[in-house]
Amino acid sequence: MAKELKFKIKKPTIKQTKADHIFDVINVIILSLLAFSMILPFINLLAVSLSSQVEISSGRVSFWPRGFTDTAYRFVLQESLFWSGMKVSLFVTIVGTVLAMIVTTMAAYPLSRKTFRERKFFMILFIITMVFSGGLVPSYLLVLFLGLRDNIWALILPGLVSTYNMLLIKNYFETLPEEILESAKIDGANEFQIFINIVLPLSLPTMATVALFYAVGFWNAYFGGVLYISTPSKQPLQTYLRGLLALSYIPIHDLPPEIAERLSTDSIRAATVFSATVPILILYPFLQKYFVKGLVVGSDK
């Protein structure tokens, strides 16, 4: 006690040296620049999406729109594939996340219980999937065999069990005090009741984190769409965006020429990517703390 007191008294008397002050200043400057570099490309993208074709191709657009025009956004918002992609992605993300959470949490519970003798066996069964896979071709042929080709469920079912996410939940369940679960058992509760009434309510923050991990994974998935979906209107948004990466001409439908000539492939791509990413950019600051929390929980097992 006396020692602590001494520290507290001494602390304010230690003066910051000049070297420390310089260190702090440089540190703040470097981190500010680095943090700023994370949003600069988005500002550039936004500027391009709002600029006219002439200004872009003469190389004058950097972080502020030149020759302001919203033609690119009008073009994107009337694209039926943009909207169908949005719908598919929303469906896959919402349904996929809900199902994945149910399946993953249910599996994590028995694996976290020390009274469950076979937990080691099942753990190994799951962990093997983390280190070995049959590879791309057999997985593709399986989806074909199941008749899921060109079916939205091919984007959901294979991604429902992530062993990594399951271990995050399992590790958290293991930190819950054993006595609570045991006393509930003595009171006559069965495992299902313990799971629903005790374990789940105590684990909501971790569940939120893992649900967000799943949601981000489903939302960002483009490869399933590349592999399995051939009908353009069934493709998820990210696969549609991927198609635009190689955009070399303007897919003009019946645009009047005076509008078409204001568009460039760059501005169309920029406007599409920006429209597709804005929802995430808006949600992200509010959800960020959950992501970090989950990672930290997972790292100190």
Next chain:
Amino acid sequence: MTSNQKELSIKPPKQVKKKMPFVEYMKLNWMMFIFLIPAITLVFIFNYIPMSGIVLAFKDFDIFAGDNIFDSIIVSPWVGFQQFHALFADHEVWNAFRNTLIISTYKIVFLFPLPIMLAVMINELRHLAFKKVVQTLLYLPHFLSWVVITALFMQVLGPYGVINNWLKELGFIDRSIAFFGNAKTFRPLLVISAGWKEIGWNAIVYLAAITGINPQLYEAAKMDGANKIQQIAYITIPSITATIAMLFILRLGAILDAGFDQVFNMYNSAVYSTGDIIGTFVYRKGLGEDLNFSFGTAVGLFNSVVALILIVSGNYISSKYFKKGIW
């Protein structure tokens, strides 16, 4: 008698349970198996059945040989190690394998130390609101897909992009540099974009480790007149050495993962010589262009087996020396 009973109750419950007869155990635990059914079923279908599909690597698979795909696999003739002979003779495979190792090594050499430095720097920030803003911005790109990141970099580095505009204005170049279409610039492009995307996120583990350092160490060092650089060199870094070593070994174990999603979105035929990796090669040969299922499976299997050995060894070393692994 009473003392005997007490002793019994003190006995660790584990031992009592091990002696529990099967019927009684199942009565208490049958629900556990029910809980596992959905996940095990999915894992069996989508992970274990494809694993049996590696027989394709030893066959000359023709998808139309039978009534359905499963039948076709059975009907197709065995060819032994023929696919693997073709694999080892194929210079494109070796090119992809070499690129995988080179790109991965570049990423480890240039990108592994950065999150450590970043974590140390973030930790030194004292203005809490500023710290939070910096962290929020730095984690952001991790949550965007490689499709979106590729679009961003294509814009910034494209023919009408900011970088080319500046270089032209400053008079360094007359014509735009095609960063994405140049075999020489492609690997640096991969390293820089991967660093930009993941530097913040990868710093979190180190930040968590730094948070666990006893603050009294810093107090004592300050009393002894240590400045910030000295505190970092003699307290912060030594305290997280175990974490660094563990993550380094696990990272080495994953060396065959050069970043499929990144390369798949960024590359094109102009940069195959320096940018084509095993994953993208398997996709092109097995599904994308050639539909040579058996050859694609063989290359994939070769890759999986080597990766398995590396990952398991890395995890073994990590759990042996640092008591912590991926699982």
